[in-house]
Amino acid sequence: MRANSYERDLRRAGYILASPAIFLILLISVIPLAVAVGLSFTSYDLFAAPRFVGLRNYQQLFQDSVFWEALGNTVTFAFGQVGIGVVVAIMVALLFNQTLAGGGIMRTLVYLPQAASYVVVALLWTMLLDPVSGPFSRLAQGLGKGPIYFLTDPGLAMPSIITMSLWRNLGYFMIIILAALKAVPRDLLEAAEMDGAGPVSRFFDITLPLIKSAVFFVAITWFLGALQMFTQSYVMTRGGPVNATKTLVYIMYEQAFSALNIGKASAIAVLLFGAVVVLSLLLRLLGAARQRVA
Amino acid sequence: MAIVRSKNSTAIWQVLALLLSALYVVPMLYIVMTSLTPGNEPVGQVPSHLVFSNYVDAFAASDFGVFLFNSVVVALVSTAIQLILSCAAGYALARLPLPASNLILMLLVALLVVPPEIVMVPLFVMTKSMPLVGGNDIMGQGGQGLIDSLPGLMVPHVVSALGIFLMRQFYKDLPEELGDSARMDGASELRIFAGIYTPLVIPAAAIVGIFAFQSAWNDFLWPLVMTRSMDMQTLQLGLTVFFQENSTQWNLLMAVVLTISLPVLILFLFIQRYFRADVMSGAIK
Amino acid sequence: MTNREITRRSVLKGGAALAAALPLAGYARHAFAQSGKLSLMLLGPSTDTTDAVKNRILPAFKEKTGIDVELQQSDWGSGFQKVVTAAASGTLADVIMLGGIWTAPLASKNALLPIDDYLAKWDDKANFYDAMIADGSYKGVNYGLPLYSDTRTCLYRKDILETAGITEDKVPANWDDFRAMAQAVAKAGGSAAASPVFWNHDKSIGLQQSFAQLMLQAGGTYWGDDGSAQFSSDAGQAALEYMVSFFKDNLSNINQVYSGSGPMPVVAGSSVTHFGGVSTINNARTNAPDITAQIIAGKPLAAKAGGAPVTSAWINKLAISARAKDPDAAWELLSFLTNKDNSETLSDLYGGLPARKDNLDADYLKDIPAELPAAAQYVVPQPAHPNMLVIAPQINTSVEKALRMQADPKSVLAELDSKLNEINGL
Secondary structure (H helix, E strand, O other): OHHHHHHHHHHHHHHHHHHHHHHHHHHHHHHHHHHHHHHOOEEOOOOOOOEEOOOHHHHHHHOOHHHHHHHHHHHHHHHHHHHHHHHHHHHHHHHHHOOOOOHHHHHHHHHHHHHOOHHHHHHHHHHHOOOOOOHHHHHHHHOOOOOOOOOOOHHHHHHHHHHHHHHHHHHHHHHHHHHHHHOOOHHHHHHHHHOOOOHHHHHHHHHHHHOHHHHHHHHHHHHHHHOOOOHHHHHHHOOOOOOOOOOHHHHHHHHHHOOOOHHHHHHHHHHHHHHHHHHHHHHHHHHHHHHHHO | OHHHHHHHHHHHHHHHHHHHHHHHHHHHHHHHHHHOOOOOOOOOOOOOOOOOHHHHHHHHOOOHHHHHHHHHHHHHHHHHHHHHHHHHHHHHHHHOOOOOHHHHHHHHHHHHOOOHHHHHHHHHHHHHOOOOOOOOOOOOOOOOOOOOOHHHHHHHHOOOHHHHHHHHHHHHOOOHHHHHHHHHOOOOHHHHHHHHHHHHOHHHHHHHHHHHHHHHHOOOHHHHHHOOOHHHOOHHHHHHHHHHHOOOOHHHHHHHHHHHHHHHHHHHHHHHHHOOHHHHHHHHO | OHHHHHHHHHHHHHHHHHHHHHHHHHHHHHHHHOOOEEEEEEEOOOHHHHHHHHHHHHHHHHHHHOOEEEEEEEOOOOHHHHHHHHHHOOOOOOEEEEOOOOHHHHHOOOOEOOOHHHHHOOOOHHHEOHHHHHHOEEOOEEOEEEEEEEEOEEEEEHHHHHHOOOOHHHOOOEHHHHHHHHHHHHHOOOOOOOOOEOOOOEOOOHHHHHHHHHHHHOOOOOEOOOOOEOOOOHHHHHHHHHHHHHHHOOOOOOOOOEOOOOOOHHHHOOOOEEEEOHHHHHHHHHHOHHHHHHEEEEOOOEOOOOOOOOEOEEEEEEEEEOOOOOHHHHHHHHHHHOOHHHHHHHHHHHOOEEOEHHHOOOHHHOOOOOHHHHHHHHEOOOOOOOOHHHHHHHHHHHHHHHHOOOOOHHHHHHHHHHHHHHHOOO
């Protein structure tokens, strides 16, 4: 009997403590997703009530060259930033794993851009990349080449945005890998060194396998975050030049608020969400398969 | 001989680390230098004299006072709410027998990967149609709901799947005995939660709090979408407007940029000691 | 521990109360703001403009009618988005400023109040240019009154032209002469030699606006009788090929992009000419006052020698929200803001030409080259379209594509037409 009322107490406490949060999560995360899916099958301009149109929004998207361009740009941005970024993060983490004078300060410095919003970082880099007054372009001019049009040259705009995004995000992911590096047992490495293994082989054969899950986590989180890029395009290039920096979230914003096509915007959101879900599932399967093999 | 070799390689690491730091310090110094440059001098050169009044001028040039107020209120209130909710739900999921807690956990993990931008448009529609506020009737029609209001700005930030998830991990690591002995002394469950377990996770809660604050303070897309009047905008949004209308006044812009990044920066530096390796790796698991 | 507990619980309670109070506060604020007041929304006003409106114009209105007016503003960049979402949620300001191509998109969604009845009884109507009033109409119904006109014509740097041996009376009148002038300036060396002609390339739709003028000069129309896009017509092709030729022959530089503030290329001397308006003169006054006297205006271009000059104007208007609670009061405000004196003040501050015939002798026009206001007689308005806010950026992207030689004009325009037809549901 005492056990029953005790359990009841526990359960009641659980409801009280958890319900507000769960309710709000449903309200602002789960229900909007369902609403997005629903709206994606309608034609809705915020003025008149939504009108059911079936798969038309999706059909139009798939036939829209700008959609494919935006998809391509988004994927390029994600792969570019993360592909390079993961390698750089590992290298920098290895660097900071050494005992260094002022190591703590330097680590903090690399991490600091995380404190600034994307807007702030975008504005800073717009200034740095200015073809007339920015230091990089001025340097090039000093060396005899012409001014560099980082943000208005279609070939340079996306690489510029990739670089500055990487610059901002490096600190966060580097710290995670650093934490994993610190967990690698010293004696394993020392033993290998005494057996004559060089630093490169020590890294690939011992360290890397041991930090695998951290690297995976970094790659996935970074990639999924990169798929949502909007602010940099909006602030620095407005999606230009010639759509070179238009991403999926950017065209979603455009469709919703310039074209007043909420249905199409929701369809883009659903597609993006679908891609994210598929990717996460794939990665989980991959992780599980790998564990089974090992 | 081994000692000599390691001294050389340490030197190389040191140099590399300094170069890397330079990549970060130099742009930051550039911002500071630019923010103190007089208006009539070209940006990017060492200014002839330091103009601290840029900071005053930049903020006077627009309604930055209002923007500051909005950002502060939105960030502080939503952080407070998010912390309370994350601790409460995290604790419940970790230590209390909640029905379907596994399901809820899976849902939270699934939500971790949902980018907030995806729900932006439907959230906008829902916020606009919130019943009984902002001139709406009970069906949510006729008015503007929570659009263009401070509570509206907080909507995406009042709760976070990541926050709940992280707190759950931290609560789970604590020993059962504490609760058991308190129960035997007759303490209620809520008292055990608030008085015993929660004080122990304050460092973790601090981190969750900082993330929440940062996310609300730095948010750009949501304020862009749902504010209309000038006096509802936040600092980040005001910055963009300032940039569009004054894009060559880099000195004023950089002054603003520095100032509005300060709060999160200070919080980071303050909480830095909690960013210990074990905390981060615990989060990954 | 008991004490801490109590504090925590009271914090929880306090927090809950606060969270509950805020939506109510938001509701109260909104409800309060709407009682007995009008609201006016202006786009991209400078601090001087806001000053003049808040401290002179609106108080004068209050004295005249006793009505308080709340001033709202938005930047140009997100202005349309803000107006449209406000209109959709029924919270649009009573009197709003509209950009040049906004009438059709908003009127087609029934966001604007028809003002035909008010206009019919208004004796001030005759003082406005008919073409400009027509620009505020959609499907034969009037919605807006013009506030000022950003009429464009060819603006030149007199001093740079002279180094190329071209005097003020010899400015080009048609496409061929224009090109010859650019070649002469390129040959003469000097600051504008690398890019004599600036086509208003910016981060917005500047290129589209220049292209619009060329296409109208070539006699083109945007839409066929069936509503299909006509950009790949002969006129469209001629216009685009003409524009591309400047970039091909190094008479324009694709990397010359105006960031939106600071001296414009013609003011800075890196180009000798562009299709510009009063804002260029104002830009010179702010950034390079000594140069102001060197800016002269020629007639708009004709496509062929001996042809009629054609140009376009972007007319900013004031309109009334369809859901204005007191339309009569809103009309009072609208007609007040567009009266002779206020219209002149606002035109001056915003940098446009008068929308009223009785302001032609306004003070602020005295230092503006005479050909600029005179260009108003050659205005052919851009064809309106409800989807213009999507169409214009699309045209801009296509034009830029051709200018960057990513594709040839013919295929770019063909692609543009099919894209626009798709957007318009054809």
